[in-house]
Amino acid sequence: RKEVEQDPGPFNVPEGATVAFNCTYSNSASQSFFWYRQDCRKEPKLLMSVYSSGNEDGRFTAQLNRASQYISLLIRDSKLSDSATYLCVVMGDGSSNTGKLIFGQGTTLQVKP
Amino acid sequence: NAGVTQTPKFQVLKTGQSMTLQCAQDMNHEYMSWYRQDPGMGLRLIHYSVGAGITDQGEVPNGYNVSRSTTEDFPLRLLSAAPSQTSVYFCASSYRDRDTYGYTFGSGTRLTVV
Numbered sequence: 001r002k003e004v005e006q007d008p009g010p011f012n013v014p015e016g017a018t019v020a021f022n023c024t025y026s027n028s029a030s031q032s033f034f035w036y037r038q039d040c041r042k043e044p045k046l047l048m049s050v051y052s053s054g055n056e057d058g059r060f061t062a063q064l065n066r067a068s069q070y071i072s073l074l075i076r077d078s079k080l081s082d083s084a085t086y087l088c089v090v091m092g093d094g095s096s097n098t099g100k101l102i103f104g105q106g107t108t109l110q111v112k113p
Numbered sequence: 114n115a116g117v118t119q120t121p122k123f124q125v126l127k128t129g130q131s132m133t134l135q136c137a138q139d140m141n142h143e144y145m146s147w148y149r150q151d152p153g154m155g156l157r158l159i160h161y162s163v164g165a166g167i168t169d170q171g172e173v174p175n176g177y178n179v180s181r182s183t184t185e186d187f188p189l190r191l192l193s194a195a196p197s198q199t200s201v202y203f204c205a206s207s208y209r210d211r212d213t214y215g216y217t218f219g220s221g222t223r224l225t226v227v
Contacts, residue, residue, distance in 0.1 A: 008153065032214070043203055043218035044156065087155065091214065099144050099163070099207055099214045100171065105155040 001026055006088050006104035014112050017078045021107045023071040023088030030102075031092030033064055035073045038085045038106065047073075047086070078111045085109070115139050119204050119219035126194040126226045134189040134222050136204030144207040144214070145187040149173065149200040150221075156203060162187055194226045 006023045013019050025033075033050040048055065050062040050071055061074040071088055088104035120135045138145065146161035148171075158171030162181040176198060178190040187206075191198060204219040 004155075041201075041221075041223075043220050045218070046216065099209060100146070100158055100161060101148075101156075101205075101216065103148075103155040103157070105153055 002104070003027060003102045004088055004090050004104035006107050008105055008107060010108040010110055012110045012112060013078055015078055015080060017111075018074065018076045019078055019109060020075075021073045021086055021088075021109075023073075023104055025069050025071070025088075025090045025102075027090070027102075028066075028069060029092065030069075030090045032090070033071050034089040034091070034101075035060075035062055035071075036087040036089050036103075038087055040084075044087055044103075075109075078109075080111050080113060083109055083111045117204055117206050117217050117219035119202075119222050121222060122220065123223050124225070126191070126224065128194060128196060128226060130191075130194050132191050132194065134191070134202055134204075134224070136187045136189065136219060137185050138187075138206040138217070139185065140206060140208070140217065141184060142206035142208050142217075143184070144209060145181065146171070146205050146207075147177070147179065147187070147189045148203045148205065149198075150203065151200050159189065159202075191224075196226045198224065199226045200224060 035047040036044040037047045038044045050064045054063040059076045085106040087106045090102045117138045147159040148156040160179040162168045202222045207214045207216045
Protein backbone atom coordinates (compact mmCIF):
# COMPACT_ATOMS: atom_id res chain seq x y z
CA ARG A 1 0.00 0.00 0.00
CA LYS A 2 1.34 3.44 -0.90
CA GLU A 3 1.95 5.78 2.02
CA VAL A 4 0.02 8.56 0.29
CA GLU A 5 -2.71 7.72 -2.20
CA GLN A 6 -4.48 9.97 -4.66
CA ASP A 7 -6.81 9.43 -7.58
CA PRO A 8 -4.59 10.30 -10.57
CA GLY A 9 -7.55 11.54 -12.63
CA PRO A 10 -7.51 13.31 -14.98
CA PHE A 11 -10.28 15.59 -13.84
CA ASN A 12 -11.67 17.51 -16.80
CA VAL A 13 -13.90 20.38 -15.71
CA PRO A 14 -15.31 23.53 -17.35
CA GLU A 15 -14.25 26.98 -16.28
CA GLY A 16 -16.14 28.12 -13.22
CA ALA A 17 -16.70 24.63 -11.88
CA THR A 18 -15.95 23.49 -8.36
CA VAL A 19 -13.67 20.47 -8.10
CA ALA A 20 -12.50 18.45 -5.11
CA PHE A 21 -9.46 16.23 -4.71
CA ASN A 22 -8.99 13.68 -1.98
CA CYS A 23 -5.96 11.99 -0.53
CA THR A 24 -5.40 9.32 2.12
CA TYR A 25 -2.25 8.59 4.09
CA SER A 26 -1.27 5.43 5.90
CA ASN A 27 0.99 6.58 8.73
CA SER A 28 -1.08 7.86 11.62
CA ALA A 29 2.07 9.44 13.12
CA SER A 30 2.42 11.86 10.20
CA GLN A 31 2.74 15.39 11.45
CA SER A 32 2.36 17.89 8.66
CA PHE A 33 0.33 17.98 5.47
CA PHE A 34 0.50 20.00 2.29
CA TRP A 35 -0.84 20.43 -1.19
CA TYR A 36 1.72 21.19 -3.87
CA ARG A 37 1.08 22.24 -7.44
CA GLN A 38 3.20 20.99 -10.31
CA ASP A 39 2.99 22.37 -13.81
CA CYS A 40 4.08 20.20 -16.72
CA ARG A 41 7.78 19.37 -16.50
CA LYS A 42 8.35 21.95 -13.76
CA GLU A 43 9.28 21.67 -10.10
CA PRO A 44 6.59 21.26 -7.42
CA LYS A 45 5.55 24.47 -5.66
CA LEU A 46 3.76 24.76 -2.35
CA LEU A 47 0.09 25.61 -2.81
CA MET A 48 -0.95 25.49 0.84
CA SER A 49 -0.42 23.77 4.13
CA VAL A 50 -3.31 21.78 5.59
CA TYR A 51 -4.46 22.17 9.17
CA SER A 52 -6.92 20.19 11.25
CA SER A 53 -9.14 23.23 11.58
CA GLY A 54 -9.28 23.61 7.81
CA ASN A 55 -7.82 26.55 5.95
CA GLU A 56 -8.73 28.68 3.01
CA ASP A 57 -6.70 30.74 0.57
CA GLY A 58 -8.89 32.56 -1.92
CA ARG A 59 -10.62 29.96 -4.09
CA PHE A 60 -8.76 27.08 -2.44
CA THR A 61 -9.86 25.27 0.71
CA ALA A 62 -7.93 22.45 2.35
CA GLN A 63 -9.09 20.16 5.12
CA LEU A 64 -7.54 17.43 7.22
CA ASN A 65 -9.31 14.61 9.02
CA ARG A 66 -6.76 12.92 11.25
CA ALA A 67 -9.16 10.26 12.48
CA SER A 68 -9.81 9.09 8.92
CA GLN A 69 -6.29 9.95 7.71
CA TYR A 70 -7.81 11.92 4.89
CA ILE A 71 -6.88 15.22 3.26
CA SER A 72 -8.92 17.22 0.77
CA LEU A 73 -8.52 20.19 -1.55
CA LEU A 74 -11.47 22.12 -2.92
CA ILE A 75 -11.07 24.55 -5.81
CA ARG A 76 -13.96 26.91 -6.47
CA ASP A 77 -14.60 28.90 -9.65
CA SER A 78 -11.93 27.00 -11.61
CA LYS A 79 -9.73 29.01 -13.96
CA LEU A 80 -7.85 27.84 -17.03
CA SER A 81 -4.66 28.64 -15.11
CA ASP A 82 -5.58 26.06 -12.46
CA SER A 83 -4.76 23.29 -14.94
CA ALA A 84 -1.88 21.39 -13.34
CA THR A 85 -1.08 18.34 -11.26
CA TYR A 86 -1.89 18.62 -7.57
CA LEU A 87 0.33 16.65 -5.23
CA CYS A 88 -0.75 15.57 -1.77
CA VAL A 89 2.28 15.61 0.53
CA VAL A 90 2.79 14.31 4.05
CA MET A 91 5.70 14.97 6.38
CA GLY A 92 6.93 13.16 9.45
CA ASP A 93 6.85 9.55 10.47
CA GLY A 94 6.54 9.85 14.22
CA SER A 95 10.24 9.34 14.87
CA SER A 96 12.83 12.09 14.93
CA ASN A 97 11.39 14.80 12.76
CA THR A 98 13.75 14.75 9.81
CA GLY A 99 11.49 16.78 7.59
CA LYS A 100 11.14 14.13 4.91
CA LEU A 101 8.32 14.67 2.45
CA ILE A 102 6.22 11.77 1.19
CA PHE A 103 4.41 12.51 -2.07
CA GLY A 104 1.27 11.11 -3.55
CA GLN A 105 1.36 10.38 -7.26
CA GLY A 106 -0.63 13.51 -8.02
CA THR A 107 -4.05 14.33 -9.44
CA THR A 108 -4.20 15.96 -12.85
CA LEU A 109 -6.70 18.77 -13.39
CA GLN A 110 -7.59 20.10 -16.82
CA VAL A 111 -9.87 23.13 -16.88
CA LYS A 112 -11.59 23.62 -20.23
CA PRO A 113 -12.97 26.91 -21.64
CA ASN B 114 18.67 35.27 -4.62
CA ALA B 115 19.21 32.13 -6.71
CA GLY B 116 17.41 29.66 -4.42
CA VAL B 117 18.16 26.06 -5.40
CA THR B 118 20.27 25.60 -8.52
CA GLN B 119 20.53 22.26 -10.28
CA THR B 120 22.92 21.43 -13.07
CA PRO B 121 22.76 20.13 -15.70
CA LYS B 122 19.15 20.60 -16.80
CA PHE B 123 19.37 17.76 -19.31
CA GLN B 124 21.75 14.80 -19.62
CA VAL B 125 22.00 11.67 -21.73
CA LEU B 126 24.22 8.88 -20.43
CA LYS B 127 25.21 5.51 -21.75
CA THR B 128 24.63 2.47 -19.56
CA GLY B 129 27.54 2.04 -17.18
CA GLN B 130 28.71 5.65 -17.24
CA SER B 131 28.97 7.61 -14.03
CA MET B 132 28.09 11.23 -13.42
CA THR B 133 27.30 13.75 -10.73
CA LEU B 134 24.17 15.85 -10.56
CA GLN B 135 24.94 19.14 -8.88
CA CYS B 136 22.71 20.94 -6.40
CA ALA B 137 23.51 24.20 -4.64
CA GLN B 138 21.44 26.48 -2.42
CA ASP B 139 22.23 29.95 -1.14
CA MET B 140 19.60 30.18 1.60
CA ASN B 141 21.68 28.61 4.39
CA HIS B 142 19.14 25.80 4.72
CA GLU B 143 20.05 22.87 6.93
CA TYR B 144 17.99 20.28 5.09
CA MET B 145 18.66 19.11 1.57
CA SER B 146 17.25 16.17 -0.32
CA TRP B 147 17.11 14.47 -3.68
CA TYR B 148 13.93 13.09 -5.26
CA ARG B 149 13.25 11.31 -8.49
CA GLN B 150 9.99 11.52 -10.38
CA ASP B 151 8.80 8.84 -12.75
CA PRO B 152 5.51 8.82 -14.69
CA GLY B 153 2.61 7.87 -12.43
CA MET B 154 4.89 7.48 -9.40
CA GLY B 155 5.02 10.89 -7.77
CA LEU B 156 8.30 12.03 -6.24
CA ARG B 157 10.33 9.46 -4.32
CA LEU B 158 13.09 10.31 -1.87
CA ILE B 159 16.56 9.07 -2.81
CA HIS B 160 18.85 10.56 -0.13
CA TYR B 161 18.62 13.41 2.31
CA SER B 162 20.83 15.43 4.63
CA VAL B 163 19.97 17.22 7.86
CA GLY B 164 23.20 19.21 7.90
CA ALA B 165 26.78 19.34 6.67
CA GLY B 166 28.50 16.01 7.16
CA ILE B 167 25.24 14.11 7.75
CA THR B 168 23.42 12.08 5.11
CA ASP B 169 20.91 9.27 5.15
CA GLN B 170 19.04 7.03 2.74
CA GLY B 171 15.53 7.62 1.53
CA GLU B 172 13.09 5.28 -0.16
CA VAL B 173 15.09 4.48 -3.32
CA PRO B 174 18.85 4.90 -2.57
CA ASN B 175 20.30 2.03 -4.58
CA GLY B 176 22.69 3.11 -7.33
CA TYR B 177 23.18 6.60 -5.88
CA ASN B 178 25.69 8.19 -3.51
CA VAL B 179 25.62 11.58 -1.83
CA SER B 180 27.87 13.68 0.34
CA ARG B 181 27.39 16.96 2.19
CA SER B 182 30.75 18.60 2.78
CA THR B 183 29.26 22.10 2.91
CA THR B 184 25.89 23.56 3.82
CA GLU B 185 25.45 24.87 0.29
CA ASP B 186 26.14 21.80 -1.86
CA PHE B 187 24.53 18.37 -2.05
CA PRO B 188 25.72 16.47 -5.15
CA LEU B 189 24.11 13.21 -6.26
CA ARG B 190 26.40 10.63 -7.85
CA LEU B 191 25.29 7.90 -10.19
CA LEU B 192 27.91 5.21 -9.89
CA SER B 193 27.07 3.10 -12.96
CA ALA B 194 24.06 4.41 -14.84
CA ALA B 195 21.25 2.02 -15.74
CA PRO B 196 18.18 2.58 -17.95
CA SER B 197 16.03 2.26 -14.81
CA GLN B 198 17.59 5.53 -13.62
CA THR B 199 16.02 7.44 -16.49
CA SER B 200 13.95 9.97 -14.62
CA VAL B 201 13.53 13.58 -13.61
CA TYR B 202 15.60 14.44 -10.55
CA PHE B 203 14.68 17.25 -8.17
CA CYS B 204 16.86 18.65 -5.45
CA ALA B 205 15.21 20.46 -2.56
CA SER B 206 16.34 22.42 0.44
CA SER B 207 14.44 23.43 3.52
CA TYR B 208 14.77 25.56 6.60
CA ARG B 209 13.51 24.31 9.92
CA ASP B 210 11.86 26.54 12.49
CA ARG B 211 10.82 24.31 15.40
CA ASP B 212 8.38 21.94 13.65
CA THR B 213 7.87 24.11 10.60
CA TYR B 214 9.73 23.45 7.37
CA GLY B 215 9.88 25.60 4.26
CA TYR B 216 10.86 23.70 1.14
CA THR B 217 12.31 25.10 -2.08
CA PHE B 218 12.78 22.84 -5.10
CA GLY B 219 15.27 23.17 -7.91
CA SER B 220 14.02 23.19 -11.49
CA GLY B 221 15.04 19.58 -12.10
CA THR B 222 17.50 17.52 -14.11
CA ARG B 223 16.08 15.36 -16.88
CA LEU B 224 18.28 12.29 -17.21
CA THR B 225 18.05 9.67 -19.94
CA VAL B 226 20.16 6.51 -19.77
CA VAL B 227 20.45 4.62 -23.05
